Amino acid sequence: MDANQNLPLERSWYIGNTIFAILYGVELCMFFLSSYFLWKSKSDNSRKFYIIYGAILTILITIAMSCNLFFGQMMWIEHRDVDGGPVAYFGENVQAWYNVFGTAADITADILSNALMLYRCYVFWGSSSPWAVVFPGLLFLSSAVMGLISTVQSARADFFAAVNLVIPWLVLTLTFNVVTTCMIAFRLVSVGRGLRQILGKERAEVYTGVVAILIESALPFTLLGIGYVITYVRNDPEALAFASIWGCFVSLSPQAIILRVSLGAGWTKQTISQYGTDTPFEFSAASRSNGTALQTIADSRTGKESAGGSGSTSTFPVFSRKQDTTTSLVDIV
Incomplete structure (x- = not known):
């Protein structure tokens, strides 16, 4: 493969890392803002959980980004003159410790992100249909186990060498995201109809508007995951860019939910226990x-x-x- 054929791969990874860095700055701002509002709130239980959870996600995504940037430095600067160019160096050093470390951090962040989505799904459905979260729960456990095995495979060339476990992991985690996104979005749309009748459009918009649906259901994260899986299976160069951007949204999407909760605009157990999620609404x-x-x-x-x-x-x-x-x-x- 000549240099011109390698350029799409290099461009894709470079663009992905650049967008990753921009989104990382957004994620940092959201983390500090949500932590500030939670710290000022009177809710001791939630503020401790969400601050610690957000801090862990931020640390993990920082590790992932740092490892990506370091790999780029090694590929484009330190070893750019190796035979075959940067792409050849990339292929020969996929199992380098810093790349495996970054992959492990991103997969761990994905497991934590999925855990929050499972909890949010339970918040919306647990009061009326607890059984509805059983299937997402099984998908979550399967994707978590497959993600851990994929991390081990990325570090050892002889570990299930004949089987690519990344695709099953991606399919499982994407299926989980699609299911939970649809469940939460459907619940919000159903709730919105009743709330608009009772509270009026402006008041209901805070909890059931387009922004609320996008953030609460983590729809952008799910759509990016679909794009990543499609490009990865097709072996398209754009898969590298999707991988970096999707990897950042692993932390960005749950942080957006936490920010909404810290501002008092997110759905919580107490909100639903007071008013429920079944329609039509009946306020005393x-x-x-x-x-x-x-x-x-x-x-x-x-x-x-x-x-x-x-x-x-x-x-x-x-x-x-x-x-x-x-x-x-x-x-x-």
């Missing part, structure tokens, strides 16, 4: 007269006063005027 007369947590959040964004009466509104905490108790939309039990 007391709830309509005293205001709801959803209304409080929406009012704080639209500048309107809560239906519960006069007074200022706040996102953290939300005060129930009827029972004189304090609750938070970011509590997880």
Whole structure:
């Protein structure tokens, strides 16, 4: 293979690493913002979990990006004159420790990301149909095991050398993402119809709008995964770019969910336990007269006063005027 034939592969990886670096900066900003808002909130249970979870994801994605950039330095700068050029060096050093380390970090981040998606799926479906999360749970366990085995295979040339385990892992994790994305998106669309009738379009938009569906269901992450699998199976050069971008969204998508939760705009167990996810919605007369947590959040964004009466509104905490108790939309039990 001559140099001109290698150029598409090199361009693809270079573009992928560049976009990865840009998205990494976005992920860092989201992590620090969400950590700040969670730290200022009154919800001790959720803030500790989400801050630690976000920090672990950030560390893992930092390792993955650093290893990718170091591999690029070794390929394009330190050893650019090897026989066959940078692509030949890349093929001969796929099992180098830094590449395996970066792959392991990315796969670990993917397992953590899928775990959060499984939990979010349970949040939306567990109260009414707990059995609905059984199939996604089995897919999650299968993809996690296959991902760990793929990591071992990438480090050892003699480990299942005749079988490429990357494709089964990609198919399993992509299937899991498609299933959970569809389940969450369907739930949000169903909830949106009832909320718009009860709360009005502006208030319901906070929780069931297009942005909410995109983030809560991790739709961009799933679409990128589909693109990666297609290009990888076809052996297209663009697979390298998709791999880098998809690898960054492993951390970016859950961090976006955490940021929504920290801002009081994300669905949580407490939100669903109070109002449920079944439609049509039936709010009691007391709830309509005293205001709801959803209304409080929406009012704080639209500048309107809560239906519960006069007074200022706040996102953290939300005060129930009827029972004189304090609750938070970011509590997880």
